[in-house]
Amino acid sequence: MVQKPSAAVTTLTSNAETALREVAKEAAHCRRCPLYKLGTQTVFGAGPADASVMIVGEQPGDVEDRQGLPFVGPAGRMLDHALESAGLRRDCLYVTNAVKHFKHVVTGKRRLHQKPNAYEIDRCKWWLDQELDIIDPELAVAMGATAARSLIGKPIKIGTARGNVLHLPSGRPVLVTIHPSALLRLRDSESRAVEFARFVADLRRVGEIVPSVRT
Numbered sequence: 001m002v003q004k005p006s007a008a009v010t011t012l013t014s015n016a017e018t019a020l021r022e023v024a025k026e027a028a029h030c031r032r033c034p035l036y037k038l039g040t041q042t043v044f045g046a047g048p049a050d051a052s053v054m055i056v057g058e059q060p061g062d063v064e065d066r067q068g069l070p071f072v073g074p075a076g077r078m079l080d081h082a083l084e085s086a087g088l089r090r091d092c093l094y095v096t097n098a099v100k101h102f103k104h105v106v107t108g109k110r111r112l113h114q115k116p117n118a119y120e121i122d123r124c125k126w127w128l129d130q131e132l133d134i135i136d137p138e139l140a141v142a143m144g145a146t147a148a149r150s151l152i153g154k155p156i157k158i159g160t161a162r163g164n165v166l167h168l169p170s171g172r173p174v175l176v177t178i179h180p181s182a183l184l185r186l187r188d189s190e191s192r193a194v195e196f197a198r199f200v201a202d203l204r205r206v207g208e209i210v211p212s213v214r215t
Contacts, residue, residue, distance in 0.1 A: 016049035019134045023127065027100060033123040035101035035116070040065045045096025045131050052210045054094045054137040055079075056128065058146040058179055062111050065102035070095050078180035079143075082196065084215075086203035092213040094135055098150035099124045113181075116146055125150050132172070138210050140172060141203075144179030163202050165209070173209070177202035 024044040030036055043060035046069055063073030071079050083090050098121055104111040116124075128150055132140065142148040148156050151174050152166060161176040168174060178199060186192040207214040 013050045016134050020045075020049050020131070023130050023134065027127050030100065030124075030127070032126060033101075033120045035099065035103050035120055035124075038103060039101030041068050042100045043068055043070055043097065043102070044100060044127070045094055046070055047094030047096075048092065049094075049135060051092060051094035051135055052138045053092070053141065053206055053213050054096065054132065054135055054139075055141045055143060056147040056151060057095070057097045057143045058181075059097050059099035059113075059116055060102045061113060061181075062102065062104070065111075070097055074184055075179065075181040078183055082180065082200050082203055085196075085200045086207065087215050088203060088207055088213050089215050094131070094137065096128065096131055098128055098147045100127055118149070121146055121150050137172075139206065140168075140174045141206060142174050142176050144182070147179070148174075148176055163205070165205075175202070175205055175209070 027042045027044050030042055036042070039060070043064050045054075047054075057071065057075070060070060061073045061075060064070055064076070070076070080090060083093075099116045102111070103114045103116050103120065105114055106112075140151055142151050145155070145158050148158065148161065152168065156166075156176070158176065158178060162178065163176070165173045165175050178195075180199065183192055183195055183199065186195060
């Protein structure tokens, strides 16, 4: 017999879905920092409103900016490959970014990524905090320095914190790892294979902490 969610759980999930939709609508008109002038659109988070794990990246890339969805470009494909290798289900995860607009510089026909500054990260934290409050995940995953700064509220060294679980003042655990785009920048195939294996090992910890997201 398949056990169905209780009415209370269903109601909570429905309320969270509604709340997320409303916040996403508000974020679509965000003017909290000048980045809205650069991006094609706000790229809000995506995934189940009752997700047990929230993955946070830096910002949308060129493909994400055009499609309006997080992690659907090259870094997203790398993330999908790593999640599969780690035995995790992406459809169980809520995926978002610390900054919701694509910061870039135009060079010829290309739009090249630029790292968000502290002001931009802090201004966009307004939206990430609302996502956290609504979804209330058991675990957040900070992929890269920008995500870690937004979640934790201060700069941290990824090389030192990587693979560790830190705790927010609220008590929520945050697992720190690299951003998958770091793997794309490695030209040497051997180095990329080594670092990919380390990234997968970090993600396996997610399944150890929250077994429900395993395949």
